Amino acid sequence: MTNADKPTIAVLGAGKIGEALLSGLLAGGRRPDELMFTERHGERASELTNRYGIRAVDVATAAKDARVLVVAVKPQDIEPLLDELAPAVGGDSLVVSLCAGLPTSLYERRLPDGVPVVRVMPNTPMVVGEAMSAISPGRFATADHLAVVEELLGVVGLVVRVPESQQDAVTALSGSGPAYFFFLVEAMIDAGILLGLPRAVSEKLIIQSAVGAATMLARTGEHPVTLREAVTSPAGTTIMAIRELENHGVRAALLAAIEAAHDRSQELGRQHED
Numbered sequence: 507m508t509n510a511d512k513p514t515i516a517v518l519g520a521g522k523i524g525e526a527l528l529s530g531l532l533a534g535g536r537r538p539d540e541l542m543f544t545e546r547h548g549e550r551a552s553e554l555t556n557r558y559g560i561r562a563v564d565v566a567t568a569a570k571d572a573r574v575l576v577v578a579v580k581p582q583d584i585e586p587l588l589d590e591l592a593p594a595v596g597g598d599s600l601v602v603s604l605c606a607g608l609p610t611s612l613y614e615r616r617l618p619d620g621v622p623v624v625r626v627m628p629n630t631p632m633v634v635g636e637a638m639s640a641i642s643p644g645r646f647a648t649a650d651h652l653a654v655v656e657e658l659l660g661v662v663g664l665v666v667r668v669p670e671s672q673q674d675a676v677t678a679l680s681g682s683g684p685a686y687f688f689f690l691v692e693a694m695i696d697a698g699i700l701l702g703l704p705r706a707v708s709e710k711l712i713i714q715s716a717v718g719a720a721t722m723l724a725r726t727g728e729h730p731v732t733l734r735e736a737v738t739s740p741a742g743t744t745i746m747a748i749r750e751l752e753n754h755g756v757r758a759a760l761l762a763a764i765e766a767a768h769d770r771s772q773e774l775g776r777q778h779e780d
């Protein structure tokens with residue numbers, strides 16, 4: 507795709523994930539004048555315009571001036587946004603929903619007939635170009651629409667295509683996933699404090715261990731079990747820690763936690779059924 511073909515993008519609702527997308531696209535080479543956003547809080551809008559030089563607009567302007575409309579409000583806030591979007595949006599637009607749980611059928615019901623919708627579950631590492639995004643076409647989205655979204659999100663990380671029926675599972679795994687890793691890192695840093703290390707040292711040790719482990723997983727192609735076994739010496743330190751993790755049911759806790767996130771994603775979708 508040449509520069510001239512790149513669609514103008516409007517983010518509707520510039521909170522945490524909306525800002526992550528805008529900043530990731532800028533870092534990936536998109537120009538501020540190719541981007542815009544809507545934001546109901548004026549102070550937040552000024553903050554973002556000052557930080558990134560991207561203009562804040564209303565929904566009607568976004569629908570007129572941008573080809574891709576990225577919905578990034580909380581699922582609970584979708585109805586008023588759809589009320590504004592429905593009269594403004596046309597067949598030339600492409601609506602991309604980042605909202606957990608919300609099915610493409612909700613948009614198709616509320617927007618004019620034929621408006622293409624692609625459901626996406628991204629994650630916040632898009633601020634550093636390391637997002638994991640899963641995309642699914644709605645009823646009116648064509649292969650070209652999917653390719654546009656793939657290209658757009660490819661600037662800020664990896665993209666996979668999944669059937670929409672898998673999006674609640676994706677949300678629980680990679681959408682929420684960074685939070686589980688941050689939680690783990692936070693707990694491990696605390697363990698360093700428990701053992702008497704200064705906080706700054708503990709943070710450095712754990713963050714670099716996380717970066718190193720993630721890089722090994724991404725680059726070596728080795729299975730996580732193999733990589734863990736290589737750290738676990740006979741009668742050594744690691745196996746003592748692993749026994750405690752198993753005793754405390756950490757594996758079962760992760761299965762239950764991710765299942766709970768999946769169930770919540772489904773529930774958020776059900777709240778908008780007819």
Ligand SMILES: NC(=O)C1=CN([C@@H]2O[C@H](COP(=O)(O)OP(=O)(O)OC[C@H]3O[C@@H](n4cnc5c(N)ncnc54)[C@H](O)[C@@H]3O)[C@@H](O)[C@H]2O)C=CC1
Binds near residue numbers: 578581587607
């Ligand atoms: N935070 C995350 O890691 C991820 C979030 N998501 C999804 O992204 C969506 C947004 O999540 P966050 O960014 O975390 O929430 P957030 O609350 O930080 O951002 C939502 C923003 O939308 C604005 N807003 C609400 N209604 C509006 C309207 N009618 N017009 C203009 N602006 C409006 C709010 O003022 C707020 O700034 C959610 O649907 C969530 O499921 C998806 C993947 C990851």
Ligand SMILES: O=C(O)[C@@H]1CCC=N1
Binds near residue numbers: 606682
């Ligand atoms: O917690 C949430 O609902 C959103 C969706 C995935 C990550 N954050």
